[in-house]
Amino acid sequence: MPMIEVQNLTKRYRERVAVDALNFSVAEGEILGFLGPNGAGKSTTMKILTGFLPPSEGTAKVAGFDVFEQPLEVKRRIGYLPETPPLYPEMTVAGYLKFVAELKRVPGRGLRAEVERVSGLTGLADVMGRVIQNLSKGYKQRVGIAQALLGSPPVLILDEPTEGLDPAQRAEVRGLIKGLAGKHTVILSTHILPEVTMTCEKVLIINQGRVVAYDQIRKLAKVHGGKAENVSLEEIFIKLTAA
Amino acid sequence: MRTALAIARKELSIYFTTPWAYAVFTAMLAVSSFFFVNSLFDFQRAQEMARTYGWDRIPQEFRNLTDGVMVPFWSTVVMITLFVVPFLSMRLFAEEKRNKTFELLMTAPVRPVEIVLGKYLGGLGIITTTLGLTIFFPVLLTVFGKADSGSALEWSTVLLGYGGLLLWGATCMAVGMFISSLTESQMVAALVTFAVLLPWMLLQGLAQATEEPVRSFISYLSFGAQLQGLMRGVLDLKAIVFFCSVIFFSLLLSHRTVEAQRWA
Numbered sequence: 480m481p482m483i484e485v486q487n488l489t490k491r492y493r494e495r496v497a498v499d500a501l502n503f504s505v506a507e508g509e510i511l512g513f514l515g516p517n518g519a520g521k522s523t524t525m526k527i528l529t530g531f532l533p534p535s536e537g538t539a540k541v542a543g544f545d546v547f548e549q550p551l552e553v554k555r556r557i558g559y560l561p562e563t564p565p566l567y568p569e570m571t572v573a574g575y576l577k578f579v580a581e582l583k584r585v586p587g588r589g590l591r592a593e594v595e596r597v598s599g600l601t602g603l604a605d606v607m608g609r610v611i612q613n614l615s616k617g618y619k620q621r622v623g624i625a626q627a628l629l630g631s632p633p634v635l636i637l638d639e640p641t642e643g644l645d646p647a648q649r650a651e652v653r654g655l656i657k658g659l660a661g662k663h664t665v666i667l668s669t670h671i672l673p674e675v676t677m678t679c680e681k682v683l684i685i686n687q688g689r690v691v692a693y694d695q696i697r698k699l700a701k702v703h704g705g706k707a708e709n710v711s712l713e714e715i716f717i718k719l720t721a722a
Numbered sequence: 723m724r725t726a727l728a729i730a731r732k733e734l735s736i737y738f739t740t741p742w743a744y745a746v747f748t749a750m751l752a753v754s755s756f757f758f759v760n761s762l763f764d765f766q767r768a769q770e771m772a773r774t775y776g777w778d779r780i781p782q783e784f785r786n787l788t789d790g791v792m793v794p795f796w797s798t799v800v801m802i803t804l805f806v807v808p809f810l811s812m813r814l815f816a817e818e819k820r821n822k823t824f825e826l827l828m829t830a831p832v833r834p835v836e837i838v839l840g841k842y843l844g845g846l847g848i849i850t851t852t853l854g855l856t857i858f859f860p861v862l863l864t865v866f867g868k869a870d871s872g873s874a875l876e877w878s879t880v881l882l883g884y885g886g887l888l889l890w891g892a893t894c895m896a897v898g899m900f901i902s903s904l905t906e907s908q909m910v911a912a913l914v915t916f917a918v919l920l921p922w923m924l925l926q927g928l929a930q931a932t933e934e935p936v937r938s939f940i941s942y943l944s945f946g947a948q949l950q951g952l953m954r955g956v957l958d959l960k961a962i963v964f965f966c967s968v969i970f971f972s973l974l975l976s977h978r979t980v981e982a983q984r985w986a
């Protein structure tokens with residue numbers, strides 16, 4: 480059984496169709512790169528998967544639970560980084576992470592250790608006492624990632640996780656996500672295509688709410704590369720999403 | 723319920739780091755101390771008149787400090803509460819929506835009822851603190867005031883009066899929280915809350931212009947009429963039931979709005 484299963488998923492904001500009859504599934508332990516030009520509907524799809532928005536049509540299932548029918552079961556299994564990190568500017572990093580851990584029902588005894596674990600993973604140890612408002616953009620992003628990792632949920636939905644990070648930290652987060660493969664199921668959206676080639680096996684490219692490619696990166700390269708041996712994901716992306 | 727408490731704690735810690743809460747505390751203390759001193763002077767004048775003209779010429783309530791000072795003082799605190807609560811309740815949901823942190827609450831394994839209760843508990847904490855600051859004045863009277871029969875104040879009445887004040891603050895907060903759940907803009911939330919609370923308070927005046935039985939129905943609904951007993955330190959069960967129902971329905975409506983996000 481796939482960990483994430485999306486069938487005929489459609490989302491309309493009034494008249495505008497943001498996501499149009501999407502079908503895909505992600506197997507347990509797989510990392511799926513989720514690509515598409517601006518406004519393609521990536522964030523919208525992720526909001527539906529996490530139960531924040533209801534679908535207009537179709538279904539989405541996480542670990543066999545329908546996101547609309549059994550939202551609590553789904554939310555218990557998902558760590559979510561929205562495209563705007565959901566931070567309380569007045570709180571300190573430590574206070575914030577403790578709060579999110581409580582929201583996710585991390586048991587009281589393991590809470591401090593869990594907060595320390597994710598802050599170590601995301602390089603936050605030095606800023607734990609600082610007020611979020613005063614952090615730089617990249618550090619805010621790290622706090623957002625740390626928040627998603629709390630409680631080590633089996634499914635991670637990360638909307639542009641490396642946005643705003645410096646090259647070193649970006650490589651670190653990339654390594655982090657790669658290390659999640661096998662144990663965690665990850666959907667990762669990004670505009671940095673080499674990152675996808677490095678971390679993901681499989682990609683899903685959408686354009687104007689519709690799937691334009693959904694396959695292993697190797698196979699895509701073979702199909703779209705034609706005679707050229709080393710066609711980059713970037714070239715494929717541009718070719719598929721043009722017009 | 724542990725998550726509800728976590729949310730309440732978070733609300734309180736944010737309240738106490740923003741300047742809003744301190745502005746509200748200052749406003750409450752400054753305005754209420756002005757009116758407190760005013761009613762003290764009135765009381766003193768009444769005492770002097772009594773000495774000159776005899777007690778039968780002086781209204782009943784000036785016989786003791788509780789009725790002569792605390793009761794008029796509470797009615798001003800009631801009005802100050804009506805003015806400051808919108809500034810405290812406005813952020814409860816509107817800020818989360820604007821900050822996109824609502825997404826965090828709604829995608830965490832937390833039921834809407836826990837979100838609403840947690841937020842409301844936080845709101846209660848801040849309004850209780852605001853109103854609690856004014857207990858300074860009756861304490862002052864007890865310390866410095868003198869009466870023939872022991873304590874200057876009847877503390878049983880004072881405590882009942884404060885119970886009534888808290889119930890009033892809790893009611894305003896519940897209404898304000900519901901309105902905050904409807905919008906992304908804190909400014910709009912504060913203005914609408916105020917525009918709802920003030921006319922609701924003054925509904926009594928409108929009742930005068932109508933016939934029975936509409937008149938008694940309208941004044942039954944009026945905050946002002948319902949507060950009359952409570953603000954004299956009377957245990958008015960009918961009013962307590964009335965305010966508790968307003969709180970309950972506001973919480974119910976807030977729950978509905980949060981739940982509705984799932985259907986948006």
Ligand SMILES: Nc1ncnc2c1ncn2[C@@H]1O[C@H](COP(=O)(O)OP(=O)(O)OP(=O)(O)O)[C@@H](O)[C@H]1O
Binds near residue numbers: 495496516517518523
């Ligand atoms: N709340 C909303 N109301 C109306 N339309 C919306 C809303 N949110 C998104 N849309 C529209 O839905 C479409 C998809 O938006 P979405 O945010 O999912 O794109 P995206 O793929 O995440 O883009 P980006 O790469 O820029 O983050 C866009 O056309 C956008 O204008």
Ligand SMILES: [Mg+2]
Binds near residue numbers: 521523638
């Ligand atoms: Mg997006």
